[in-house]
Amino acid sequence: MTPYQHTVRPVLFSQKGATTRPVHAVTPADLENGRLDAAVTDWAKAAGFKAEAGAFTLLPGKNGGVAGALFGLGKNPSEQPFVAGKLSKLLPPGDWHVEGEGVSPEQFALGFGLGSYCFSRYKTEKSKDVRLAIGASADAADLERQLASVFLARDLVNIPTNEMGPDELDAAFRALGAHYGATVTTIVGDDLLTQNFPLIHTVGRASASQPRLLEMRWGKKGDPRVTLVGKGVCFDTGGLDIKGAANMALMKKDMGGAANVMGLALMIMDAGLAIDLQVLVPAVENSISSNAFRPGDIYKSRKGITVQIDNTDAEGRLVLADALAYADETPPDLLIDMATLTGAARVALGTELAPYFTDDEDLSTRLTAAAGSQADPMWRLPLWMGYDKDIRSRAADITNAPSGGMAGAITAALFLKRFVTAAKSWVHFDIYAWVAADKPHASVGGEAFAIRALYKVIKDMAAR
Template sequence: MAPFQFIERQSPFNTSNGKTLPIFAVTPAHIETGSIDPIALDWAKKAGFKAESGAVLLIPSADGHLGGALFGLGANPSDEPFLTGKLARALPAGKWHIETAPLTANRLALGYGLGSYRFERYKSAKTDAPTLLIPADSDATDIKRQLAGVFLARDLINTPTNDMGPEALEAAFRALAAHYKADVSVISGEALLTENFPLVHTVGRASAEAPRLLEMRWGRKGHRKVTLVGKGVCFDTGGLDIKPAASMLLMKKDMGGAANVMGLALMIMDAKLKVDLRVIVPVVENSISANAFRPGDIYKSRKGLTVQIDNTDAEGRLILADALAYADEEKTDLVVDMATLTGAARVALGPDLPPFFTDDDDLARDLAEASLTVDDPVWRMPLYRGYDKDVSARIADLTNAPSGGMAGSITAALFLKRFVTNAKSWVHFDIFGWAQSERPHSPIGGEAQAIRALYHHIGRIAG
């Protein structure tokens, strides 16, 4: 069974046994020493090709047709492990293969695949794309699986809210579950109150589409129990503490946590990892209406802790609080939550390096190792207990928005930690979910962050 696709698209790879054009991936040393194909070398010298990182030079054949391409790796190819992603956007349409390359087959193919991503759902004219012969010594099945997970996350984030509101996100969640024969349950609207998810209901009640809690179960009892929780705010106006217009432009991506845990779940299920998997996604739109929640309101959470609303734009931690409390009611080996939660995380580490928070030092070490192994950057940030007092409120147990604005990503993580007390291990990822500039392995737009590292780690602990 092929991996799940949210949007059907052409594979970036070809399996043709017919003619494919060669790509010579070279460093400046190859040009200097002449250790490449003589015809390619002659053309490179005539054209002044220096093999700079990411440079592409098309090569003519003897009869004047397109004969191949030179691809520059720069002096240190290991500095950009997914540089081959540039080929997917720089080459003309056609069938290609890598003739020579000082790169591992898996990195070469995964980089090309990641860079091949295009979001053309709303384009009247589709782009013809090149395809690459996947190297015979690569793990083609796992590469395609990882690409499917990453592309699912990107597709969901890139889709605008008029087509990716709570109802549509539920439909995508159900489709993913159906593909892998997972069980799904949904609690929606006023039922959230009777089933004790008051904060999810509070945040989403002003929307035209009802708030809901999505749950998926897959795997076998007795295996390591892994629970994934993703923030699903399909659009965030900020509520009554409304955002300025400029800050609302990218708020379709505020369900990036949900998109990423769904992409990770795809990888886990497609690989048939030996885990007992549970996926929980609270889904809302933070809208403004007569029944919107207000600054100064106090609500009781699922866990029983009361929360004072000091900013309606700090809504993500509210819905996660109920979802994490629910996740924590079952004995779990690992709880992972992912959320586009704070601007403070971006100030600290920028858009491309997501921080994670955990009080499990062994887990932190393993995640750091996984990050380096698969080139999926993450960075541990401290759950500094000295700031724990800032999460307390004067007339409630907690505040959702500590005053002062300092250490915002840490205090948000400390807030969430109050709702996870039974799990063996818990880790919170504060992701951005967006690529602000084009990189070899991704265009501008929705982005999967940390899920390849988590997939590697979960695969290891699953045995």
């Protein structure tokens, strides 16, 4: 296969002035209160269409043609804000527009676009030329950049490690930076030791693909400074504390944090936001070899904090620790890290809700508001300092794997907090980066979590 390049997607939105057919987006109440034409209502009843969320039927036209379509929003449309994702696969080819009271054209278009995604790198997929007209009030360019960012994150996670290891992630990172005129540098292999990134080197040294720290700089000094850090563990065997086969099956997604911050960076740069942007990705593979790090080993981090390795499968926090310490040396106004870090986060909130940790109350308020306005869900978990004692070690400053197994997502966040002391504001996201069951707007596979909401927060920050 050729090296990954972010592919140009089919045109999803109609050109201005195109002749379009209507999609009537309706609730069950709309069918009962006479909002639709009598003939349309009669056809809906005859076809058994009850406007459940995602229900669909075509409306007949003259001479055997199609005049339009009916699409169900369900009783509570807010419960499935992107149900329109089904339409890209249900509608016949051509240009369409949405009609319906209480429908947000922009949200409807975003759902339609998200549902059009298809990962076709390894097999041929037949695509339909289906386009949706965007209302005059919608920002088409912003919709398209949001879709591009989500598709980038999905693609990077979906590609298996034989074609998305540290070398290939490095190439994709460079390609993204080059597209937007950013400066990209990398520190590879033993240079990590000479430049004081010992934990990144430790985790990745057993792989045939050398560990590295990727850095991207974009924007103008003097603008608000934002640093994004993404966990780039391209595959995680668990190291010498090896995972079982079932737990290893999805470990190509362990670089989901890197994929998500790259998607977020795409939006920031594409929009030309007044932001001084830094993106850091420690890219490694946690492999097994004669030089793999061991349980019981103790290493000094970039920050000088010593870490006892009590489980080689708790490697993500190690690579993040060095990257966060580096970011903190030139304190940003906002430091965001994203990582597929703990199973405990999934036990707490499941696979669909992005947990985050911060001790900045104002930032949390802004994140919550953005999550609601962008239909990009997240939930705050506590940085409970009462558990800080659990990450202490008898032989070193801290352990990477507290015993007992309780509050694992919180203790992981507290571990990372030790390496952030100067940034004005910091937030840690412990994401899943995967869709476990098909949704209207997302099929099973890699997924973007919380980055559209974060984009809104950063866009507001740039506009102040």
